[in-house]
Amino acid sequence: MKKVCVIGLGYVGLPTAILAAQAGLSVVGVDSNKDRVDKIKQCLPVIEEPEILEKLHTVIDTPHFKVTTDYEAADYFVVAVPTPFKDNKRADLSYISSAAMSIAHVIQKGNTVILESTVPVGATRSFAFVLEHETGLKSGKDFYVAHCPERVLPGNIFHELKVNDRIIGGIDPISVQKAAEFYKYFVSGDLYLTDASTAEMAKLIENSYSDVKSAFAHQVAEMAKKEGLNPYEVIELANKHPHVSILNPTCGVDDVSVAADSNFLITSFKEETTLLQAARNINNARPQYIFSEVKAEIEAWKKVHNKKCKVIALGISYKPDVNDINESPAQYIALELSKETEIDFLVCDPHITSEQWNHQLKSKMVLLKEGIETADIIVCLVAHSQFKLIDKKYFAKKRVLDYCGLFHSNRKESREQEQFFWPASESNDFYRSSMSNMMRADIGTSTKEQL
Amino acid sequence: MKKVCVIGLGYVGLPTAILAAQAGLSVVGVDSNKDRVDKIKQCLPVIEEPEILEKLHTVIDTPHFKVTTDYEAADYFVVAVPTPFKDNKRADLSYISSAAMSIAHVIQKGNTVILESTVPVGATRSFAFVLEHETGLKSGKDFYVAHCPERVLPGNIFHELKVNDRIIGGIDPISVQKAAEFYKYFVSGDLYLTDASTAEMAKLIENSYSDVKSAFAHQVAEMAKKEGLNPYEVIELANKHPHVSILNPTCGVDDVSVAADSNFLITSFKEETTLLQAARNINNARPQYIFSEVKAEIEAWKKVHNKKCKVIALGISYKPDVNDINESPAQYIALELSKETEIDFLVCDPHITSEQWNHQLKSKMVLLKEGIETADIIVCLVAHSQFKLIDKKYFAKKRVLDYCGLFHSNRKESREQEQFFWPASESNDFYRSSMSNMMRADIGTSTKEQL
Numbered sequence: 001m002k003k004v005c006v007i008g009l010g011y012v013g014l015p016t017a018i019l020a021a022q023a024g025l026s027v028v029g030v031d032s033n034k035d036r037v038d039k040i041k042q043c044l045p046v047i048e049e050p051e052i053l054e055k056l057h058t059v060i061d062t063p064h065f066k067v068t069t070d071y072e073a074a075d076y077f078v079v080a081v082p083t084p085f086k087d088n089k090r091a092d093l094s095y096i097s098s099a100a101m102s103i104a105h106v107i108q109k110g111n112t113v114i115l116e117s118t119v120p121v122g123a124t125r126s127f128a129f130v131l132e133h134e135t136g137l138k139s140g141k142d143f144y145v146a147h148c149p150e151r152v153l154p155g156n157i158f159h160e161l162k163v164n165d166r167i168i169g170g171i172d173p174i175s176v177q178k179a180a181e182f183y184k185y186f187v188s189g190d191l192y193l194t195d196a197s198t199a200e201m202a203k204l205i206e207n208s209y210s211d212v213k214s215a216f217a218h219q220v221a222e223m224a225k226k227e228g229l230n231p232y233e234v235i236e237l238a239n240k241h242p243h244v245s246i247l248n249p250t251c252g253v254d255d256v257s258v259a260a261d262s263n264f265l266i267t268s269f270k271e272e273t274t275l276l277q278a279a280r281n282i283n284n285a286r287p288q289y290i291f292s293e294v295k296a297e298i299e300a301w302k303k304v305h306n307k308k309c310k311v312i313a314l315g316i317s318y319k320p321d322v323n324d325i326n327e328s329p330a331q332y333i334a335l336e337l338s339k340e341t342e343i344d345f346l347v348c349d350p351h352i353t354s355e356q357w358n359h360q361l362k363s364k365m366v367l368l369k370e371g372i373e374t375a376d377i378i379v380c381l382v383a384h385s386q387f388k389l390i391d392k393k394y395f396a397k398k399r400v401l402d403y404c405g406l407f408h409s410n411r412k413e414s415r416e417q418e419q420f421f422w423p424a425s426e427s428n429d430f431y432r433s434s435m436s437n438m439m440r441a442d443i444g445t446s447t448k449e450q451l
Numbered sequence: 452m453k454k455v456c457v458i459g460l461g462y463v464g465l466p467t468a469i470l471a472a473q474a475g476l477s478v479v480g481v482d483s484n485k486d487r488v489d490k491i492k493q494c495l496p497v498i499e500e501p502e503i504l505e506k507l508h509t510v511i512d513t514p515h516f517k518v519t520t521d522y523e524a525a526d527y528f529v530v531a532v533p534t535p536f537k538d539n540k541r542a543d544l545s546y547i548s549s550a551a552m553s554i555a556h557v558i559q560k561g562n563t564v565i566l567e568s569t570v571p572v573g574a575t576r577s578f579a580f581v582l583e584h585e586t587g588l589k590s591g592k593d594f595y596v597a598h599c600p601e602r603v604l605p606g607n608i609f610h611e612l613k614v615n616d617r618i619i620g621g622i623d624p625i626s627v628q629k630a631a632e633f634y635k636y637f638v639s640g641d642l643y644l645t646d647a648s649t650a651e652m653a654k655l656i657e658n659s660y661s662d663v664k665s666a667f668a669h670q671v672a673e674m675a676k677k678e679g680l681n682p683y684e685v686i687e688l689a690n691k692h693p694h695v696s697i698l699n700p701t702c703g704v705d706d707v708s709v710a711a712d713s714n715f716l717i718t719s720f721k722e723e724t725t726l727l728q729a730a731r732n733i734n735n736a737r738p739q740y741i742f743s744e745v746k747a748e749i750e751a752w753k754k755v756h757n758k759k760c761k762v763i764a765l766g767i768s769y770k771p772d773v774n775d776i777n778e779s780p781a782q783y784i785a786l787e788l789s790k791e792t793e794i795d796f797l798v799c800d801p802h803i804t805s806e807q808w809n810h811q812l813k814s815k816m817v818l819l820k821e822g823i824e825t826a827d828i829i830v831c832l833v834a835h836s837q838f839k840l841i842d843k844k845y846f847a848k849k850r851v852l853d854y855c856g857l858f859h860s861n862r863k864e865s866r867e868q869e870q871f872f873w874p875a876s877e878s879n880d881f882y883r884s885s886m887s888n889m890m891r892a893d894i895g896t897s898t899k900e901q902l
Contacts, residue, residue: 121678151692165691192688198680202688205671206695212667215726220656222723227572229649237643237653240616241602244657272673275666278729
C-alpha cells in the first residue's frame with residue numbers, strides 16, 4: 001500500500017487527503033496548526049465546503065488515515081500550503097520553504113514530492129534545490145519533484161478534484177511520470193504532462209485572465225454609468241454574439257487568489273504585464289469607486305429630501321451565497337459607509353452573522369424586508385440567491401444602486417423583472433421607462449404581434 | 452411591396468441588399484463609388500466573400516433589384532458605410548454625415564432609417580438630429596431612426612446575417628419597432644430591442660473585448676519568451692480549465708475594425724478605458740516587438756555561422772486563409788525585414804500574389820518548399836491551413852520562429868507534431884527535447900502503460 005503525506009489541510013489539502021484515502025492510499029495529513037488538526041480529528045469543520053464532514057467521516061476512523069502536526073515518511077508528499085502575497089509586494093513562500101525543510105527530514109530515495117500550491121514561475125525548481133541541498137540527494141535520480149497546480153473553486157471541490165483535468169509539470173521527465181502515478185488514484189479527468197515552469201505559468205495566467213476580464217467588466221460599468229446606461233444590459237446584449245462572453249461587473253474580484261496570482265506575475269515580469277497592471281489597478285480601486293458613487297448618491301438624495309438618509313447595503317460576503325467575509329470588497333464598501341456619520345446605515349446579509357459583522361463596527365444588521373422598508377437608498381453589493389426572490393414592490397420609490405446585477409434579469413429568463421434598472425441619469429429616464437416594456441422579439445409569427 | 456435603400460455596398464451592405472431582395476423586398480443599392488456600382492452591375496467581385504457572385508446572380512437581373520450612385524425614396528434606409536478611425540485620433544463620421552444629407556433629400560413621412568455602421572456612443576441620436584435639421588421633419592413622429600450594429604465576420608457573411616442575433620436600438624420606442632420589422636424579412640436569429648446608446652455601446656465593447664483578449668495573449672507570449680517556454684503550450688494547458696479560454700498570440704489583431712472600435716471608446720471615455728489603452732498599446736506594438744525579436748535571432752545566427760543569413764517569412768495576409776494584406780501586421784513585419792540589407796529575405800504566401808507584394812518592395816516571393824529549403828531562419832507569421840500540411844522534415848536544422856502557433860498542435864489532435872517547439876533558450880532545451888515525447892496521459896488502463 002502506497003503512502004501519501006499531504007501537507008497543509010486547507011481547502012485543497014484536506015479534500016485531497018480524503019480522496020486519496022478513499023482511493024486506497026495510506027494517508028497522513030499534516031498541518032502545523034495543532035488546533036486545526038485536533039478539530040479534524042473530532043470531525044469538526046475547519047473549512048466551509050459542502051459534504052466535507054460526511055466525507056471526512058468515511059475515512060477518519062479507518063486505520064490508514066491520520067492527521068498530525070508531524071511529518072512522516074511516505075512515497076508521495078503533496079504540498080498544499082498557502083502562498084499568500086505579502087504586503088502587496090512579494091509572494092510569501094515561507095510556508096513552502098518550511099515544508100521543504102520538514103520534508104527533507106523524512107524523505108527517502110524513490111519518493112515523489114508534488115507542489116500543489118500556486119507559486120511564481122521557477123519556484124518548483126527552487127523547491128527541488130532546497131531538498132537537494134538539505135538531503136544531499138539528487139532530484140530526478142534519488143527523488144522526484146513536480147508541480148501540479150490545484151484548480152478548484154470552493155463549493156464544489158470534491159467533484160472538481162476528481163473530474164477536472166490536471167496539469168502536471170515535472171522538473172524532469174521521470175518526475176512528471178512519478179507524479180502522474182499519484183493522481184491516477186483518484187482523478188478521472190485528463191492529466192497533461194509538461195515541464196514545471198509551463199505548469200506554473202499556466203496556472204498563474206488562468207487566474208490573471210479572470211483579473212483582466214473582471215477589470216474589463218468594471219470599465220464597461222464606468223462607461224455605462226457616464227452615459228446613464230445599464231451596464232448589465234449592455235453586456236448581456238454584447239454577449240448575444242456567439243464569440244463574446246464578457247463578465248458582469250461586481251464590487252471587485254470574487255476570488256481572493258486572483259489578485260495574489262496576478263501579483264506573482266507582475267512581480268516577476270514587470271515589463272510584460274502592463275495589461276495586468278492596469279487590470280489590478282482597476283480592480284483594486286473598484287470598492288473605493290463604488291463607495292464614492294454611493295456617497296454622491298447620498299448627497300444628491302439629501303439635497304432633495306433635506307433629512308437624514310437611511311442607507312442599506314445588501315450583501316457583504318466575498319461572493320454570492322457564501323458565508324465568508326474575508327477580503328470581501330463588499331465588506332470594504334459597507335465598512336466605509338458605516339463610518340459615515342451623516343446617514344443611518346444598515347446591513348443585510350443572510351449568510352453573515354451579526355458576530356462576523358458586529359465585532360468590527362456597530363451598524364445594525366437587519367432582516368431583508370425590514371431593512372428595505374426602512375431604507376431610502378438600497379445599495380446592492382452581493383447577488384445572493386435569496387435577494388433575487390424579493391418581491392420587487394418593496395423597492396417602489398426607493399433609490400436602488402445595483403453593483404452586482406441583482407436587478408438585471410437576462411431577457412430570456414424573466415420579463416417581469418425588467419422594470420428595475422441601473423440608476424440612469426435623468427436624461428435617460430425616458431429610455432428606462434419606455435424601453436423597459438420592450439422585450440426580446442422572436443422572429444416567429446406568434447411574437448410578431450407582440451411588437 | 453416595401454422598398455429598401457441600402458447605402459454603402461461593401462462587406463455588409465451588399466450581402467444585406469442581396470438578402471433583402473431574396474426575402475421579397477424591392478432593393479436599391481447605393482454607393483458613391485461609380486466603379487464599384489458598375490462592377491456590381493456586371494456581377495464582378497467588389498468584396499472577397501464566398502458565394503457572393505452566385506448570390507448576386509440570383510437577384511441582379513430581377514426587376515426589384517438595382518444598384519446606383521443615386522439615392523432613391525424608400526420605406527427603409529439602411530446605412531452601412533465605413534466609419535474609419537482618422538489619423539489615429541478621431542472617428543471619421545464623414546460618410547455617415549454625407550449619407551444623412553443625401554437621405555434628407557428623399558426621405559418621406561413614415562420612413563425608417565437604420566444605421567448599421569459601427570459608431571461612437573451617441574452618434575445615432577446625432578444622425579437623427581441632422582435628418583431633423585435638414586428636413587424639418589420630427590424623428591419618432593414623421594420618421595424613425597435606429598441603430599442595428601452589424602456583427603459579421605468576413606468569410607461567412609450570408610450565414611451570419613441570417614442566423615446571428617441582432618441588437619436593435621431605437622432613438623425612441625416606435626423607431627425600434629419599425630426597424631425590427633425590416634430585419635424580420637431575413638433574420639432568423641433573435642432580435643433584441645433596446646435604446647440606441649445601449650446598442651452602440653454593446654457593439655463597441657464586443658470588439659474592444661477582443662482587443663483586450665489579444666493583448667493578454669501577447670503578454671503571455673512575452674512572459675513565456677522570457678522564460679524560454681512555448682506560449683501556445685502554456686495557453687493550451689491553461690485552457691484545459693473549464694472556465695478559461697485564452698486566445699493564442701499572433702502578430703497583432705486579426706480584425707481591422709477592432710482597433711477602430713477600441714479607439715472610439717478610448718476617445719469618448721478617456722478615464723474609463725485604462726485597460727483598453729494598455730491593450731491598444733500592446734497590440735499596436737506587437738508587430739514591432741516581433742520584428743525586434745527576429746532581428747535579434749538573425750544577429751545570434753550570424754555570430755555562429757558567420758555568413759549572410761537567409762530569412763523567409765511564412766504568411767503576410769492579415770489573417771489565415773485570406774488574400775487581403777490591407778493593414779496586416781504580418782505584412783508590416785515582412786516589410787521591415789525586407790529593408791534589412793544584411794540578410795537575403797524571401798516571402799511565401801499562397802494567398803497573396805507577387806503583384807500584391809512586389810509593387811511595394813522587391814523581396815522575392817517563393818514557393819513554400821523551395822523557400823523553406825533555402826532559408827536559415829523561418830519566421831512563421833500567419834497560420835494558413837496550407838502551411839500546416841508541410842512535412843516537418845523540411846524544417847530540420849532550421850531556426851523556426853513561430854508567431855502564429857503554426858507548429859503547436861493541441862495535444863488531442865496530433866501527437867507527431869509535438870517535436871516542434873517555440874524557440875526556447877538554451878537552458879530549456881532539456882525540456883524542449885525531453886518533454887516533447889511526453890504526451891497527454893489518459894487515466895484509462897490502456898494509457899497507463901504508455902507512461
